[in-house]
Amino acid sequence: MQVINIALIGYKFMGKAHSHAIDNAPFFFKDGVKPIKKVIVGRTEHLVKQAAEEFGWEEFATDWKEVIHRDDIHVIDIATPTDSHMEIALEAAKAGKHIFCEKPLGMNASEARQMFEAADKAGIVHMLGHNYRRVPALGLAKKLIDEGRLGEIYHFRGVYLQDWLLDPNFPASWKLDKKIAGSGPHGDLNAHLIDLARYLVGEIDTVVGMDKTFVDKRPKVTIDKKLSSDLSAHGDMGQYQDVTVDDATAFLAKFKNGALGTFEATRFAGGRKNHERIEINGSKGSIVFDFERMNELEFWSNEDDLEVQGYRRIMVTESVHPYISAWWPPGHIIGYQNTFVNEFADFFKAIRNNEQVYPNFYDGWMNNRVLDAVTKSTSSQTWERVEEKSKVF
Amino acid sequence: MQVINIALIGYKFMGKAHSHAIDNAPFFFKDGVKPIKKVIVGRTEHLVKQAAEEFGWEEFATDWKEVIHRDDIHVIDIATPTDSHMEIALEAAKAGKHIFCEKPLGMNASEARQMFEAADKAGIVHMLGHNYRRVPALGLAKKLIDEGRLGEIYHFRGVYLQDWLLDPNFPASWKLDKKIAGSGPHGDLNAHLIDLARYLVGEIDTVVGMDKTFVDKRPKVTIDKKLSSDLSAHGDMGQYQDVTVDDATAFLAKFKNGALGTFEATRFAGGRKNHERIEINGSKGSIVFDFERMNELEFWSNEDDLEVQGYRRIMVTESVHPYISAWWPPGHIIGYQNTFVNEFADFFKAIRNNEQVYPNFYDGWMNNRVLDAVTKSTSSQTWERVEEKSKVF
Amino acid sequence: MQVINIALIGYKFMGKAHSHAIDNAPFFFKDGVKPIKKVIVGRTEHLVKQAAEEFGWEEFATDWKEVIHRDDIHVIDIATPTDSHMEIALEAAKAGKHIFCEKPLGMNASEARQMFEAADKAGIVHMLGHNYRRVPALGLAKKLIDEGRLGEIYHFRGVYLQDWLLDPNFPASWKLDKKIAGSGPHGDLNAHLIDLARYLVGEIDTVVGMDKTFVDKRPKVTIDKKLSSDLSAHGDMGQYQDVTVDDATAFLAKFKNGALGTFEATRFAGGRKNHERIEINGSKGSIVFDFERMNELEFWSNEDDLEVQGYRRIMVTESVHPYISAWWPPGHIIGYQNTFVNEFADFFKAIRNNEQVYPNFYDGWMNNRVLDAVTKSTSSQTWERVEEKSKVF
Amino acid sequence: MQVINIALIGYKFMGKAHSHAIDNAPFFFKDGVKPIKKVIVGRTEHLVKQAAEEFGWEEFATDWKEVIHRDDIHVIDIATPTDSHMEIALEAAKAGKHIFCEKPLGMNASEARQMFEAADKAGIVHMLGHNYRRVPALGLAKKLIDEGRLGEIYHFRGVYLQDWLLDPNFPASWKLDKKIAGSGPHGDLNAHLIDLARYLVGEIDTVVGMDKTFVDKRPKVTIDKKLSSDLSAHGDMGQYQDVTVDDATAFLAKFKNGALGTFEATRFAGGRKNHERIEINGSKGSIVFDFERMNELEFWSNEDDLEVQGYRRIMVTESVHPYISAWWPPGHIIGYQNTFVNEFADFFKAIRNNEQVYPNFYDGWMNNRVLDAVTKSTSSQTWERVEEKSKVF
Structure with a gap:
């Protein structure tokens, strides 16, 4: 049994769905892992404390950076609004932690690319939450x-x-x-x-x-x-x-x-x-x-x-x-x-x-590119090409 | 083109459906027949007259027996309530006219059997209106x-x-x-x-x-x-x-x-x-x-x-x-x-x-036998066997 | 009963559908009209002859212009391919005949506008075949x-x-x-x-x-x-x-x-x-x-x-x-x-x-304008405004 | 938090469904209870041992009677085939344990009645597994x-x-x-x-x-x-x-x-x-x-x-x-x-x-009465009255 200690950042709708899934995965799938709901993180102490109780997390915390750098944490699960995804993911990649991130990956393709490159370079497992x-x-x-x-x-x-x-x-x-x-x-x-x-x-x-x-x-x-x-x-x-x-x-x-x-x-x-x-x-x-x-x-x-x-x-x-x-x-x-x-x-x-595993941050980047092209087209009132990867690198 | 002169007895819901079908059959199916809506028959003169106009019949009449014995009529189409089916059908069979009859064939299996036997003996074409x-x-x-x-x-x-x-x-x-x-x-x-x-x-x-x-x-x-x-x-x-x-x-x-x-x-x-x-x-x-x-x-x-x-x-x-x-x-x-x-x-x-052609009066008889057996069962409060043909003959 | 003599130009899929509808309309709707399937028109004589028989038209003809100008014809029903709609419709309007035309009205908005203007000026009843x-x-x-x-x-x-x-x-x-x-x-x-x-x-x-x-x-x-x-x-x-x-x-x-x-x-x-x-x-x-x-x-x-x-x-x-x-x-x-x-x-x-009656040639014109704008956009690769009526007049 | 220690008897399809439900109920419903998957019971030791691991039970056992009489057990959850429901339920009622039992309650109404009466007399909470x-x-x-x-x-x-x-x-x-x-x-x-x-x-x-x-x-x-x-x-x-x-x-x-x-x-x-x-x-x-x-x-x-x-x-x-x-x-x-x-x-x-709580053993008894009446009817080939309660008491 491989123990996997998880820190979940965010505790609303996705926090609940993730907590439930972490509990149930080893019940239904016998893959030799033992995921532990170690710590849940949020900005508002009384709410994150309540979430820890309701969703059954061992600890709660309000400083996500500190949590990311804890030695006992193996996975950072990002379930916050989109605007904080990149900052958290870059820090987690730097710390060598595996990352699960809710979609969309970044606020735009540029953010998503940075996240993919950091994760790729760090050699971690990164997954994007397209549960469908x-x-x-x-x-x-x-x-x-x-x-x-x-x-x-x-x-x-x-x-x-x-x-x-x-x-x-x-x-x-x-x-x-x-x-x-x-x-x-x-x-x-x-x-x-x-x-x-x-x-x-x-x-x-x-x-x-x-x-x-x-x-x-x-x-x-x-x-x-x-x-x-x-x-x-x-x-x-x-x-x-x-x-x-x-x-x-x-x-x-x-x-x-x-x-x-x-x-x-x-x-x-x-x-x-x-x-x-x-x-x-x-x-x-x-x-x-x-x-x-x-x-x-x-x-x-x-x-x-x-x-x-x-x-x-x-x-x-x-x-x-x-x-x-x-x-x-x-x-x-x-x-x-x-x-x-x-x-x-x-x-x-x-x-x-x-x-x-798929979809991962590469998929998130590719996805953000399409989202961006549509947004650009909505403003330019004309067809737009989805930005080429070659242009980006 | 074989001309087929039709007398329709009954002029309500089924009268309308039959009239329409008689008109449209040769338009869609090219079978070398020319059906003619010759005479529509009903008891209430002012209503059957109105039906003749609305549904486009050449003539109307109130005496169905007379119509059955007209030499120019080839088909008797029975679209009346069930209680008059047998009397009309027996007369039509006797006159050697082909019969189309709405369902159910008879008030009970005994009536239906008589209708089938008469039609069978007369050598006419008989059809039962199970349009489904x-x-x-x-x-x-x-x-x-x-x-x-x-x-x-x-x-x-x-x-x-x-x-x-x-x-x-x-x-x-x-x-x-x-x-x-x-x-x-x-x-x-x-x-x-x-x-x-x-x-x-x-x-x-x-x-x-x-x-x-x-x-x-x-x-x-x-x-x-x-x-x-x-x-x-x-x-x-x-x-x-x-x-x-x-x-x-x-x-x-x-x-x-x-x-x-x-x-x-x-x-x-x-x-x-x-x-x-x-x-x-x-x-x-x-x-x-x-x-x-x-x-x-x-x-x-x-x-x-x-x-x-x-x-x-x-x-x-x-x-x-x-x-x-x-x-x-x-x-x-x-x-x-x-x-x-x-x-x-x-x-x-x-x-x-x-x-x-199928379903015909034989099917109507078989059908009435099942209807009768259910009715009998409803009263006897027990399972009933559908009456054997052998018992009937 | 107002007799309405119809000339149908075209005899394929729509020819069949129209013929059937002309037959059945007075059966189901009692509006005091008596539409007559007078003449069916097509270019290929043996085919239009066959259509006349199958669909029950009194006559057939190969010269649509001649038919349009017959005094006994009240309605021109256009069921030909789109490229001939305008020529036929303009001639029919000139002759003061009511027109039923299959959709789309014209090859483009310009044609459709001419058809509408001609019909409108002629004071005829004009209808477009958007049966849905x-x-x-x-x-x-x-x-x-x-x-x-x-x-x-x-x-x-x-x-x-x-x-x-x-x-x-x-x-x-x-x-x-x-x-x-x-x-x-x-x-x-x-x-x-x-x-x-x-x-x-x-x-x-x-x-x-x-x-x-x-x-x-x-x-x-x-x-x-x-x-x-x-x-x-x-x-x-x-x-x-x-x-x-x-x-x-x-x-x-x-x-x-x-x-x-x-x-x-x-x-x-x-x-x-x-x-x-x-x-x-x-x-x-x-x-x-x-x-x-x-x-x-x-x-x-x-x-x-x-x-x-x-x-x-x-x-x-x-x-x-x-x-x-x-x-x-x-x-x-x-x-x-x-x-x-x-x-x-x-x-x-x-x-x-x-x-x-609606939809009529005005609707056909408005419809063609949208079709044209899409076609233009497909080529220009940008959003296009549906041409303003004011520009046209 | 009221701790509720559960013994589950049976470990196949329903064993899995119940184990999952026991785990998840307090996650989704905040009712102040803490159910514990204490012991799972089955006849075949190596299989029940495996079930205990897979479904996350603290202990396993092969002697259900012994388990029923353990002081630390509050609930007996019966998920065995129907033929053993009564024996287990009567023993559990005697021991004053709350009972959850899969459906149908008994092999027949007579068994079900005994189960209901025992549970009712014991004053325990009894529930029947009609999850729909x-x-x-x-x-x-x-x-x-x-x-x-x-x-x-x-x-x-x-x-x-x-x-x-x-x-x-x-x-x-x-x-x-x-x-x-x-x-x-x-x-x-x-x-x-x-x-x-x-x-x-x-x-x-x-x-x-x-x-x-x-x-x-x-x-x-x-x-x-x-x-x-x-x-x-x-x-x-x-x-x-x-x-x-x-x-x-x-x-x-x-x-x-x-x-x-x-x-x-x-x-x-x-x-x-x-x-x-x-x-x-x-x-x-x-x-x-x-x-x-x-x-x-x-x-x-x-x-x-x-x-x-x-x-x-x-x-x-x-x-x-x-x-x-x-x-x-x-x-x-x-x-x-x-x-x-x-x-x-x-x-x-x-x-x-x-x-x-409903449905309970009373419902199970009433249900078995209907099942029995149908079985009797299938054999007697006639309508049967659902046995009156008054006859039973």
Whole structure:
């Protein structure tokens, strides 16, 4: 049993999801590791103390730098808002600690590149929190594509629709502040779509986008007096503050392999809660996935007789499907939290085997490049090329 | 071109559907026949006159016997309530006229047997109006089963759910009068399920059933002053009348080939409009059909790789599918009325070729036997055997 | 009864659909008109003769100009490829004949404007064949939006997906020839999406698009020896010909009222047959429609209690829904052809009442303007403004 | 913090599910309890030892009686096959230990009654493992029914379909041995349906049923050499053994409140994995639930305007829904294991508050009575009354 001592920086929604996953990974996956929830770190002492109790961490702390340099810590798990990712990651890499970082990796491609280079140079294991790659249905999609069952890819069609900002009185949380979050659904949700597009189809060449802020002033957030691990927030109706990020961003993309892509992310699609839906069409087959029904994959193949061709609703809960043998019998579906368990199990296994894991900081950098190109296009009002790596180095 | 002169007896909902089908059959199917809407017959002169105009019949009449014996009439189309089917059919058979009859064939198996025997002896073409056999998706289901793609059949699961009686003030139309309709959803809807069960699985051996009338008194129907071709009816709220038929009937069945069946028909399933849904499971495959999405057939096969097994949603709109080459391109769906057009085209073709067509009066007799056995069981409170043919002859 | 004599120019897929609709409109809608299928016109005598027989036209002819100027003709129904729409329409307008024209109206906005101006000046009734406005579910969508039940519109999301070109050996029919068709799925399918977007959301201000031809050479079409009324075609595998239209076109749009739109049309989406799917999100509600399930409308409203909010699957088959009272009882679904019947019934009623009907040539012109702007953007690689009317006049 | 020391008897599929739930309950629910996985008990030492390691139990043991009488144990968790439930439960009640027992409670109503009476007399907290009551969507269904939003209930329609026995070479595991399991899908799956029917509709009065064993001989199970926590099993193809339980059981039911019910459970429904689907229709509303999409509830209400009536797909993932505030934000779905976490959290809370929890052994007894009546009916071939409580006491 290899003991892995973890320091988690951040303690809200992702803090809860990570804590749960760290606990459960060794229960379901027998990989010879023993992860320890050593210390949880946050700026506000009474809140981080409460989080330590609720999520079961041995210690809590308020000075992340000090924690990073503790000898007994093996992993730094970054679950803070985006604006602090780089500083923490660079320090952790310098200290030779393995890093798990929530997405998007950096505020922009330049930050992400620095993070990747530091991690790469340090020789650590680095992983990026695109947990949706650990949905079994998407693992199956990847396998089908790799086996050529979709043929040449023609179309990627991705939307990530939520509706939690539909109420104009929902307050201006940190997610709506450009300085902290970098962007709105673009970095939050399009980043997920871009990760899946890169994973399943390939690199994107050029993009053109648009964005919009439908509600540009919202009530100021009341200072949080207690720990909250969901998206809710409370606002002071007397005071308003500018929303400085997009409410919705959509873009067209041309992939390097010739496929066409459409992407859209919004927090204003009434009735859609976590509707990440992708559809891929190739010369031989098609797939459709919707996170709200994440245990299913629709698959159409032109290798079936024409008479019985149709989109199959595959329940991706068989032991032959990715990750499922660790879970439950067929039809006993898994949920959101299981994707984190799968993800952390892979991360711990990579540490134990001292090997790279995907997606990692390289993927985060590539992802940020696409996000940046869309942002640039939104402003230039024209197609933009995703910045070449060669230009950067 | 073979001219086929038709007399239609009855002019309400089915009168409209038949008139439309007779018009459209030669447009879509080029079978060398020229059906003529010669005369429409009804008891109430001003209403049948109006129907003749609306539905485009050359003449109208009030004396059906006279019409049956006209030399220029080739086909008697019976679209009246069930209680008059036998008398009309026997007369038509005697006159040597081909007969199309709406379902259920008779008020009971004894009537149905007499009708079948008369028609059989007369050597006429006789057809029973189970139009759902002409839904392309169900034709495909039949083909898959005949080809053995479902293997040995284990389960038939059929429900036919409607909700038009949910309102207790919906009046007591003739469909709720046992003397005229014979029964409620049992004869109206279970008859359809039984027809599909016999078509797709085989004969039923024994049954046990239950029924219920949830609302046993309803407003008397106001005398219809004008033609109505839908299910609506107007009631006199001051006067009530007994409902003498079932509001819902369900039964269990054992098929002769060993399969198990469950059947349920109701007019009290809120939100279900014409939800005829069947599911068949066999040793190798399964199918699911729902009339409200009648252009689709779900099909599961254990011959697919386990990894990609799943119910396929087949759009049954390809030219390789039954009847579709007469209609529209893929994905351009057809509707309720098209099943009648398909049905009448088959009927006319049978007349032209002087050959039998299915389902016919024999099927109607077999169907009435099952209906009767369920009714008997509902009263005896025990399993009943579907009456053997040998006992009857 | 007002007799309306019709000349139909064109006799393939749309010729069949129109012929059927002209026959059936007076059966289902009692508007005091008697449309007569007088003469069908085509260039190839033996084919148009055959069409006249199959579709039941009194006469056939090969010279459309002559037919237009016949005194006994009241309506010119244009169902030819796009490149001949303008010439025919201008002649018909000059002759004072009412015109029904298939979409898209012109090869470009300039043609469409001339057609509108000629029709407008002539004072005739002119209608454009966007039959999907006559789908009851979309009529209901329009009603809900007009009543404010969706609130302020934020998003329009439309895809029109087909797969009939997925086979690279499908031959190069006239639909793949730019000179005849004008464009590929852009004019064929995006035109439908644009019509619905304008109908349900409003005018589009600016667009940016991309297109692609995935398979740029296909077998030459074998000369048609017989009438074919579907999308099928036969090719000569020895000879290839360039495909000169797009296989797929997608674009982003900003509406004048501030809504964002995404549009995509393709013939390369495997498993999608006639998958016209739109989703509209507003500040109070959302709707979703898919043509392959055209009897259903999904509707979400934030006026429901949060606890029971969800997309409702409305079966749009109640007599309170648009057009349904002419058809069948609840749950007895209608199909593709019924949209044409509804459409022609409205057209005939407008002629009888001597009033305008929608969509008409003005809508066709507005639609062509959007199509043109996307095409221009695809070439300029930047956002383009939809040409202002003021510039044109 | 109240420490609760648990002894778990049984260590296969349910052993894994319970162990996970015991770990996770205090993480998500802050109820002031600290459950301890003290000792796991099984007959085969090397397997129970392995289970203790895998599932994280402090100790393991092979003598369940000894464990029951340990002073430090507060809870006996019974996850063994049905035939040993009574003996263990009676001993545990005698020892005054709280009991959690998997379903069905007893081999028959007589056993179940003894268990209930013993538990009741001992004054312990007793709970029955019908975890599906802890699915948030079914909690919502219960709430809607209790609030009268479905009105008077007319119909309960339940199927529980699986397909893991479709392969005739799947071996004869203990679940197919009547002496150990009591029955096949009847006790395994119909028990779940009956629990939901009682929970949502009420007590059942009379039943009539049928059952069938489609494959009556199967390969003998090879002795398990290692721990397996799913449904898989390995067989010796040379030796066959009789299947002594039903492969499928269906029954009709009349509820005391007048509602009609249909129930069906099978392991031979190809393509159905854990398809527990119920539909309830009342005078004002309807609901539909399918476990394979357990985060959704369909709800239809006739209080909506007719124009927009339809089944709503409610994503039951809002914080206003049962249990959800402990979990994730809207649309971030939960899975099978979460139902056990919810269930054990409720069980622990009941222990802490020293109050009864539902479903408990009384519910188990009532449930066994229905199971027994169906079994009796299957043999008597007639309707049977569910045994009256008064007869038993």
